Amino acid sequence: MHLANYLGYLCQTEFDLADGYRKVGEAHAQEADVYYITHTLAKQCESHAEKLKSFVDRYGEEKPEEPELLYHEFLDQTRSGSLGLLRDMQDLYLVASACDISWTMIGQAAQGMRDGELLEVVDSCEVETSNQLKWLRTRMKEAAPQTLIVAS
């Protein structure tokens, strides 16, 4: 059973996303809304990861060998300026998408395992992850015309 592997993957990716939000927020601190919202969302990701930890343990005993190439590197550096903000937010969008689809898959597994507690965690967290994606999309849409047409 690979559920523990995937729980571990999502847990790590939520931590990576939290780290990514903070880095992007710091790099674009002059955009006050980006600064504060990324910091709020970083905390949200960490609380998702914390909630997953006990399930990693619950299913950990049956965990097979770590499969190859499960983890990937995200967001090692940030950019500056208005175009940099768009690209940085697009990177965050990719990581948040990885979390979003992972929640979907783990939700399916939780139903299969009749694990009501895990399902409850999935239900509350996946809404927040989907709102994170919605925010990234909203904010990028808002900035795109000015950045792509006017800024030099």
Next chain:
Amino acid sequence: MPELTRIRRILQNEDLFLIVQDIFLTETAQYADVVLPAATWGEKTGTFTNTDRTVHISEKAVDPPGEAKPDLDIFLDYARRMDFRDQDGQPLIKWDDPESCFEAWKECSRGRPCDYTGITYDRLRGGSGIQWPCNDEHPEGTERLYREADFNTRTGYCERYGSDLITGATNSEMEHKAMNPDGRAIILPAGYLPPHEPPGGEYPFIYTTGRTIYHFHTRTKTARAPQLDNAAPDVWAEINPSDAESLEVKEGDTVRVETPRGTLEAKARISGIREGVVFAPFHYGYFDTPEGDSPNGHPRAANELTITDWDPVSKQPIFKVAAARVIKVADADGEPSPAPTIGASAPVANDSSGPKPRETVGNGAAEVTETVREA
């Protein structure tokens, strides 16, 4: 605007061309490249709509002073000079005075939640204000909305699809349809989020800003009314008696309130404010000081201290919460704070810490007599 040092820096930017249209030479107008002097109410005709949807007419009574013009005339002049045209090559703006502009607005609102089509200048002149929606279905206007618990939430009719309250992320049409509100109200729960700048450490106070009943916004009008100006002539800072005691601050002492963004100097009022909170009114700027447009060593604008941050959905700036410290800088020297003794700034009972607060009193200067004549 919050964090005034930042705003002044932006307004002075060489790359920025600033046009200000206002009825007075405000601080902002003093940074402008072009000032368009505008008329105030009573100097122009038009309608305004209250937040309870009541549409009123306001008639011109006197000519505007000097070169000042009504906002509408300035916009029309701008459109004419820019030669804005529609797709048929005709002038884009087809209306030329307040009433024809109102008629054009009525067409914009036709069939929408804020339907104005049943309102005319004649009706507004004949009686009192009228609340929109006012149309064939509601010819007398609408005092209460949603009487039958029928809300404007149908996807094809609503004005927006809604937002996430934490981030401001907007819903798509599809998401709104999937919710299927169909005339039902949508209730959005909002979990508690701590303030972005909680008090603690170097900045132990919560700094909050607000008003006194004697002034409106930055006093461009109310400072010119002597009775209102006398009642609240200058800035003050309110603190709680137990904070005053530990800071060794008495009524009328000058304190410096500091946040990571700036400084405010004001005489202290020991009031019934909550412990750990310091308050300053946001009415006082620089237009009526020798400095004119900036503190120049005498910072008294409450927004020197506020944070650049806003609610993600309404975009309201966060003027009510910041972390601050309070430092005593001078004794009262016999002079109490200029805070009114009426309203929230009333001194705590029996405060004898410093000079006696000057009581806010009325006088005959504003007295009027109105005689009702027989028709």
